[in-house]
Amino acid sequence: MSESNLPPSQQSPPSMARRRTVEASTLGVGLVLAVLLLGLVNYFAWKYYKQFDWTSSEIYTLSEKTKNVVGSLTQPVEVVVFTGPGVAMGEQSLELLERYRALSPQLRLREVDPIKNLSEAERLLERYATHYQEGTVKVVFDNGASRRIFEEDDLAEYDYSPVQMGGPPTVTGFKGEAVFTGALVELASGERPTILFTVGHGEKKLDDFSGNGLRGVQELLGRDNVTMEEWASLGKQVPEATSLIVVAGPRGNFSAPELEAFTAYLDGGGRMLWLLDPALSAIADLQAAPLGDWLAGYGIELGEDLVVDPDQALPFFGADTFFVNAYGSHPVILPLAETQTAVILALARSVTASNDETPGRTRTELLETSSGGWGETSLERLPEVEAEETDLLGPVSLAVAVEEIAPEAGPDDGSSDSAPAGEKSAGMRMIVFGDSDFAADNQIGNQGNAALIDNAINWLLERDTLLGIPPKKPEQVRLSLTRQQLWRTYLLTALLPLLAIVAGMVVYFKRRR
Amino acid sequence: MSGILATLRRELCAYFFSPLAWALLTLLLVINGTIFALIISFLSDPRSAGGRPLDFFFSSSWVVLMFIVPLLTMRLISEERSSGSIEVLMTAAVTELQVVVGKYLAALLFYLFLWLPTLAYAAIVAGYSEIDWGTIASGYLGIFAAGAVFLAIGTLASSLARNQVVSGVITFAVVFFLFLVFGSLQSLVNSSVWKEFFAYLDVAGQMDDFARGVVDSRHLVFDLTTVIFLLFVTSRTLAAKKWR
Numbered sequence: 001m002s003e004s005n006l007p008p009s010q011q012s013p014p015s016m017a018r019r020r021t022v023e024a025s026t027l028g029v030g031l032v033l034a035v036l037l038l039g040l041v042n043y044f045a046w047k048y049y050k051q052f053d054w055t056s057s058e059i060y061t062l063s064e065k066t067k068n069v070v071g072s073l074t075q076p077v078e079v080v081v082f083t084g085p086g087v088a089m090g091e092q093s094l095e096l097l098e099r100y101r102a103l104s105p106q107l108r109l110r111e112v113d114p115i116k117n118l119s120e121a122e123r124l125l126e127r128y129a130t131h132y133q134e135g136t137v138k139v140v141f142d143n144g145a146s147r148r149i150f151e152e153d154d155l156a157e158y159d160y161s162p163v164q165m166g167g168p169p170t171v172t173g174f175k176g177e178a179v180f181t182g183a184l185v186e187l188a189s190g191e192r193p194t195i196l197f198t199v200g201h202g203e204k205k206l207d208d209f210s211g212n213g214l215r216g217v218q219e220l221l222g223r224d225n226v227t228m229e230e231w232a233s234l235g236k237q238v239p240e241a242t243s244l245i246v247v248a249g250p251r252g253n254f255s256a257p258e259l260e261a262f263t264a265y266l267d268g269g270g271r272m273l274w275l276l277d278p279a280l281s282a283i284a285d286l287q288a289a290p291l292g293d294w295l296a297g298y299g300i301e302l303g304e305d306l307v308v309d310p311d312q313a314l315p316f317f318g319a320d321t322f323f324v325n326a327y328g329s330h331p332v333i334l335p336l337a338e339t340q341t342a343v344i345l346a347l348a349r350s351v352t353a354s355n356d357e358t359p360g361r362t363r364t365e366l367l368e369t370s371s372g373g374w375g376e377t378s379l380e381r382l383p384e385v386e387a388e389e390t391d392l393l394g395p396v397s398l399a400v401a402v403e404e405i406a407p408e409a410g411p412d413d414g415s416s417d418s419a420p421a422g423e424k425s426a427g428m429r430m431i432v433f434g435d436s437d438f439a440a441d442n443q444i445g446n447q448g449n450a451a452l453i454d455n456a457i458n459w460l461l462e463r464d465t466l467l468g469i470p471p472k473k474p475e476q477v478r479l480s481l482t483r484q485q486l487w488r489t490y491l492l493t494a495l496l497p498l499l500a501i502v503a504g505m506v507v508y509f510k511r512r513r
Numbered sequence: 514m515s516g517i518l519a520t521l522r523r524e525l526c527a528y529f530f531s532p533l534a535w536a537l538l539t540l541l542l543v544i545n546g547t548i549f550a551l552i553i554s555f556l557s558d559p560r561s562a563g564g565r566p567l568d569f570f571f572s573s574s575w576v577v578l579m580f581i582v583p584l585l586t587m588r589l590i591s592e593e594r595s596s597g598s599i600e601v602l603m604t605a606a607v608t609e610l611q612v613v614v615g616k617y618l619a620a621l622l623f624y625l626f627l628w629l630p631t632l633a634y635a636a637i638v639a640g641y642s643e644i645d646w647g648t649i650a651s652g653y654l655g656i657f658a659a660g661a662v663f664l665a666i667g668t669l670a671s672s673l674a675r676n677q678v679v680s681g682v683i684t685f686a687v688v689f690f691l692f693l694v695f696g697s698l699q700s701l702v703n704s705s706v707w708k709e710f711f712a713y714l715d716v717a718g719q720m721d722d723f724a725r726g727v728v729d730s731r732h733l734v735f736d737l738t739t740v741i742f743l744l745f746v747t748s749r750t751l752a753a754k755k756w757r
Contacts, residue, residue: 027749038742045734046713054647055726085700110705117703481557481641489637493550496630497542504535511530 049102062099066181069188073106075143077187079180080110080124082138089152089174090137096176097139129219141183146192148183153451155179157338182463193243193461195221196231202251204275204440206230211442214248220444220454226461233258238265244460248275249436259294266298266428269404271460275436278306278349296354299363300400300432303350307396307434309373314344321346322369323447330364330401332431332455341448343367345398348435350375352397366399366431399433401459429460516607520615521622524589528623537584541627544577545570549634565645566638570631571652571724575717578659579688585624586667587681589616590751594675603751610748617668617744624660628653648726655723658736659716663688665743672750692717 053060083090101107114121114132128140136152157173206214292302308319323342327333353363375392404427439453528534552569593599635649670683695715699708719732
């Protein structure tokens with residue numbers, strides 16, 4: 001038997017020392033190799049991972065569309081999430097985007113807390129020409145050439161009914177996947193919608209600093225990767241690549257050739273947004289004809305009136321400045337209706353959907369006054385007005401959306417698309433508001449005004465609803481247990497440790513025997 | 514293999530015939546029962562925002578883990594060392610690795626046995642509302658995975674300390690540290706890469722993912738490789754002591 005095979009106690013001191021050195025070296029090398037192997041395996045596990053959704057409703061499973069879109073990204077897209085601790089929608093967005101990132105190395109995700117990392121946040125917010133409101137989430141998709149920016153309201157659907165019982169509003173749906181995938185599709189396609197703002201009729205202007213301009217709208221849309229240009233429509237056809245024409249607060253009328261050009265544009269699936277003010281001689285000379293006649297052709301009646309609503313008038317203002325919180329059923333005003341957000345209008349005229357139904361077109365009234373409001377037609381007797389038989393009695397409609405529907409598709413009810421997923425519908429879309437001031441710089445910050453104009457333009461451009469990805473509905477279990485059921489639950493819960501004690505005693509006494 | 518099975522059988526008998534095991538089971542059921550009752554009361558309040566009861570339960574199970582794991586592992590090897598029976602074990606026809614794996618598997622099986630009665634909570638909830646068994650399965654997988662890592666830490670601590678109490682305190686401290694430190698570090702750093710790195714090591718965050726029904730390959734690989742590494746280090750520690 002060699003000495004090295006003997007137990008340590010029987011070995012001679014030099015041999016033992018040698019053995020110890022060998023053992024220590026082997027142990028050290030083994031440990032180093034094990035650490036390296038551990039690091040290597042985990043590095044690759046970190047880089048290439050897969051997530052499995054075990055929920056029965058597959059709430060954490062991305063749709064096939066999203067997998068295809070993210071998986072086929074060919075150029076890097078940086079996604080920056082501005083959020084803070086405890087912002088639920090921020091956490092959900094990050095969790096969702098983590099799953100996007102797992103599908104493609106081209107997607108780079110970055111989380112920025114503007115409170116903690118002020119300098120980085122300021123630099124990025126300046127680069128994206130946007131602002132951050134504390135306690136919310138803002139998500140930016142940027143591929144270098146263009147970008148899309150989303151706010152908290154763009155991502156969630158809320159149920160406000162618990163507020164009446166003193167509870168917090170609950171999220172009924174998370175639209176993140178539809179919104180984010182839509183943004184990636186847009187960025188990948190390189191499409192940049194062009195919006196033309198008509199000029200030459202006394203319209204509100206994009207570069208007007210007086211407070212009556214559309215700089216606020218410009219900022220709102222600027223974050224959404226669109227091109228905005230002013231356009232003199234007189235004597236011209238609508239340019240080919242036009243995605244939307246906005247007519248904001250014209251004071252003069254449109255000529256017949258201009259209206260014919262608009263008709264041709266709409267017939268080809270064009271989109272128009274009209275923001276029209278009342279025809280008060282003091283402030284405008286926009287009369288019903290020929291514009292009124294032209295709109296009547298699309299089933300829209302433009303009222304020759306000034307809408308007043310004393311029941312909803314703002315304090316210290318006349319009855320012609322009022323808030324509206326009665327909404328129709330339409331994707332444009334759905335977020336406002338869900339969040340019970342009012343919009344504030346000043347000097348508005350009525351816009352009503354006509355009764356005669358033209359086949360293939362739907363008309364939806366979006367906003368209306370309270371039943372105490374009316375459309376005052378005796379404009380020469382302002383401001384002393386009373387509701388008379390000749391007036392349009394309330395509730396008075398203030399905006400109408402028109403949509404042409406392809407024969408095989410249904411109307412856009414917000415949950416489904418009128419066009420097949422991934423394609424824009426071929427039909428025209430138009431919205432006419434009886435007020436332009438709500439979108440002007442000095443009023444766009446009021447209540448839901450910004451959301452209203454933003455939603456209207458997004459609906460007209462068919463953004464965020466192209467993919468047919470439904471919102472994820474979180475499972476919100478509420479246990480409505482009676483007092484008796486609660487006590488039964490407590491008893492059953494208390495019974496388990498008692499059974500453990502009994503089982504322990506049985507084992508103990510059996511062992512003693 | 515026979516060496517592992519022999520050690521496993523011996524350790525399991527030691528667990529089940531020890532009064533400490535039943536006291537542990539009672540303690541675990543008292544803590545878990547209290548948490549479960551609180552969750553049920555909270556969700557029965559009409560003002561609450563709602564949520565899945567067992568998601569809350571699984572998310573809060575780390576509190577129980579912190580206390581149970583040191584109690585389960587503190588005697589595994591320390592007891593053998595303080596009583597001197599380790600000498601006998603080491604001269605038997607089993608390798609250090611077989612001893613370590615056998616003891617570890619026994620602790621893991623007993624740990625699973627401790628969680629078994631909590632399935633009754635799922636049955637109780639199923640009586641009052643619809644239940645998502647997929648989420649429950651992933652929640653238990655989370656408890657198993659986190660427990661596996663912490664039991665490996667406890668096994669290593671037990672091999673390092675001769676005194677059982679010292680071994681238990683080391684395990685508790687390390688588990689407590691692991692639960693708190695990586696979550697906190699994530700909120701302290703600004704770099705996305707470091708944030709991801711700490712999230713990867715954050716066992717509490719892992720348990721949240723499992724609790725909501727998401728099974729992530731990163732968590733499973735991290736847990737499995739950490740267990741293998743720790744058991745290897747434990748066996749090497751025992752081997753090194755043999756030659757001192």
